[in-house]
Amino acid sequence: MQELDRDIMRVLPDAATQDHYLTTPEIHKRIMEDALMSETVTVRTINRHLTKLEASGLVEMRPSGVALEWRRKAGASGMAARAGAMMTFDEALALQTLRRFSSRQIPGLVADALSSMFDVAQARLQRTNNSTEQRYARWASKVAVESGGFALDYPAINREVFAIVSRALFEERNLEMIYRRRDNADNETPKTILPLGLVEVGGLVYLVGATPGKPEPTMYRMDRLWRAKALPDTFVYPPGFSLDEYVKRQRRFDFMIEKEVLLKLKFVANAGDHLLEAPMAQDQKASSKGGALYVQGTVMLSQRLRWWLRSFGPKVEVLGPAPLRAELVAEAAQLARMYSA
Incomplete structure (x- = not known):
């Protein structure tokens, strides 16, 4: 299959999962916006290729007024x-x-x-x-699988946007996008980034992207990408960047990370017993005394750590570090006032 045929098949809706069709001009527009092509392709050329693909049983066509509409047949790749x-x-x-x-x-x-x-x-x-x-x-x-956290209905990601972002990431091409934060929901100003990776955290998918002139990458929620366009320009993937390092060692998705601390905890009512099998730190130490479990280890201080500690309620006491303990003491006093009112 020629390169143009592959681009046509890629942009066509799949009859197995989608109900709509695209006209020849719409297919032409998508290909010219998104494909790395050394020469301009006309609508007539695309129509000629579509006719050949239909004759091969790979696409299906329907008339819509004076126009023709197309989509990819289910299983057209031949695998199915x-x-x-x-x-x-x-x-x-x-x-x-x-x-x-x-x-x-x-x-x-x-x-x-x-x-x-x-x-x-x-x-x-x-x-x-x-x-x-x-x-x-x-x-x-x-067989069943159930999440350990409280189930939330996470926002859906636009599948077409995801496909464009994925291809730009794979081909290491500049990505132009309209990103709408919660505090800027009507944004129409495009920005260009260098896509470095996709990360799913707790049901939300983030795009990690570099911006020319900025030393650190930025995280973008994929469900907040309103539009996306892969640009013809390619970039050199930063040799010093590792997505695995960014996620697992630098703990960038722990949100508002601060510094490493020696966390000391006291659990009661068996609340921390799972840490004996799934340690919270590589240097974790644990001991039992008077019906309580004492655990300590070096962790990254972050908002996610605080959320985790709060989930145990009165069944965990933070013994150290002192600033974190003082923070949670003040928070507990505020809660006591709130619920005693």
Whole structure:
């Protein structure tokens, strides 16, 4: 398949997941906005390629007045069509399990590319020929995944915006975007960033992007990206930047990080017993005395740490560091006044 054919297939709606079609001029506009092309492509050229793709059974067309509208056929990549005849029960079960338990937003968004494969897998599991295959078909209903936190209905991410951002990230291209913060919900001023990574934290997806002239990257909530456009200009990915370092070592997503501290805690009523199996720090030490569990370790002081400590209520006492203890003492006194009023 030629490069232009691939670009056409990429921008077309997929019949497996989307109901709408695009006209030839709309397809032309999207390709010219988003594709890295060395020469200008005309609407007539795109229409000629669409006609060939339709003849090959990869796209479908419908008339809309005097215009023609197009979309990609379900399973047009050929993977689903080939898999339908030869997919084993093991493979079908694996795909259906992946579909059901990809509860986070990023896996769900990228799984759109496999939607037709999921449909084939579902159909395969429904065609049971013996008792063993019936057990396979029932397996997905015997497994569940539940978040440990309080369930919130997180804002959805625009799938088209996500696709543009993902491609710009993959191809290391400058990204122009309209970003609307909570305090600037009507913003229409575009800004250009260098996309460095995508991170999902507690149900929210963030784009980590560098801005020329600024030493530190910035985090952008993906659901607040109103529009996005991958620019033709590419950039050199910063050799000194590591997303893993940024997330796991620098703890940038702990929010308002301050410094490392030696945290000393006293737990009662078995509230901290889980730390014996899942330590809060690499240098954690723990001991028991008088029915209480004493735990200490070096952690990063941040808002997320405070949220975690507050979740235990009166079942944890912060013994150190002294400033954090004083902060929580003052907060507890304020709560006492609030609830005694």
